[in-house]
Amino acid sequence: MNEVESKIAIVTGAVRGIGKATSSRFKREGITVIETDLLPDQDKRETYEELLSDLKNQFLIHDVSEENSWKEVVGQVLKKFGKIDILVNNAGIGTLQDFEKEDERGWETMLSVNAKSIWLGIKSVVHAMKEQKSGSIVNVSSIFGASGGFGMSASYHASKGAVSALTRNAAVRYAADNIRINTVSPGFIKVLREEKTIEEAGDNMSQGIISRTPMGRWGNASEVASAIHFLASPESSYVTGAELFVDGGWMAT
Numbered sequence: 001m002n003e004v005e006s007k008i009a010i011v012t013g014a015v016r017g018i019g020k021a022t023s024s025r026f027k028r029e030g031i032t033v034i035e036t037d038l039l040p041d042q043d044k045r046e047t048y049e050e051l052l053s054d055l056k057n058q059f060l061i062h063d064v065s066e067e068n069s070w071k072e073v074v075g076q077v078l079k080k081f082g083k084i085d086i087l088v089n090n091a092g093i094g095t096l097q098d099f100e101k102e103d104e105r106g107w108e109t110m111l112s113v114n115a116k117s118i119w120l121g122i123k124s125v126v127h128a129m130k131e132q133k134s135g136s137i138v139n140v141s142s143i144f145g146a147s148g149g150f151g152m153s154a155s156y157h158a159s160k161g162a163v164s165a166l167t168r169n170a171a172v173r174y175a176a177d178n179i180r181i182n183t184v185s186p187g188f189i190k191v192l193r194e195e196k197t198i199e200e201a202g203d204n205m206s207q208g209i210i211s212r213t214p215m216g217r218w219g220n221a222s223e224v225a226s227a228i229h230f231l232a233s234p235e236s237s238y239v240t241g242a243e244l245f246v247d248g249g250w251m252a253t
């Protein structure tokens, strides 16, 4: 299949974690993926150079919290491929700060990177998707957008609640344009944190996480990628505005 016949997908935050697993899954399914992410700090450039050599020029530097950056990315993709079939709004940041420790700057950064980015992402691609009369957008939220969690990470909870609410609103707004918009909300997923998985790093919440997760284990990024692929693909053609929890049963308790 050549690139014109292939589905064209943008995956944000694609250099690691859930974004990387999603991009790999999409590629295995024959989807052409444009991977986007921030340019990392100088001290992490070496790893980045290795990644870049794997990405075969399908990588774009992108700050999802900046509208101009979205314009640049979407413009380049449309110029090269002429369409955008799928957008996965995956990039995000986290924090453990609770209500009293959070400060105004932290709050604003969190809401900007995790929530404003979803609005900007949808806004940036819907014009092309409306012209195509088709499109699928998957927003990555969290169980913390729909639960009180451990009573920490106040701004993160607020940002993910916004992702889920905005998904439902956008799904209604664009349903008649045949653009489906859904959320995947992961529970606790093993991803690298400073070269260790959270599980290996043995953070304080680890035991609490496992004991409160009915399936009694962490999830894998590939398990989230499967759910994202389902919602991005025609397999879910009558699903829009939905929130699919990939959480080992956390939200069922």
Ligand SMILES: NC(=O)c1ccc[n+]([C@@H]2O[C@H](COP(=O)([O-])OP(=O)(O)OC[C@H]3O[C@@H](n4cnc5c(N)ncnc54)[C@H](O)[C@@H]3O)[C@@H](O)[C@H]2O)c1
Binding pocket: 012, 013, 014, 015, 016, 017, 018, 019, 036, 037, 038, 062, 063, 064, 065, 090, 091, 092, 093, 094, 113, 140, 141, 142, 143, 185, 186, 187, 188, 189, 190, 191, 192
């Ligand atoms: N890992 C989990 O347990 C978990 C649980 C629930 C939800 N999530 C959500 O899944 C998504 C992916 O998380 P992950 O665990 O893979 O995280 P991660 O930190 O491994 O990867 C996130 C990626 O997003 C990128 N990013 C951060 N800010 C950005 C910006 N402004 N512009 C562009 N890219 C940016 C980072 O550079 C990184 O490559 C996030 O939205 C996160 O909130 C993760």
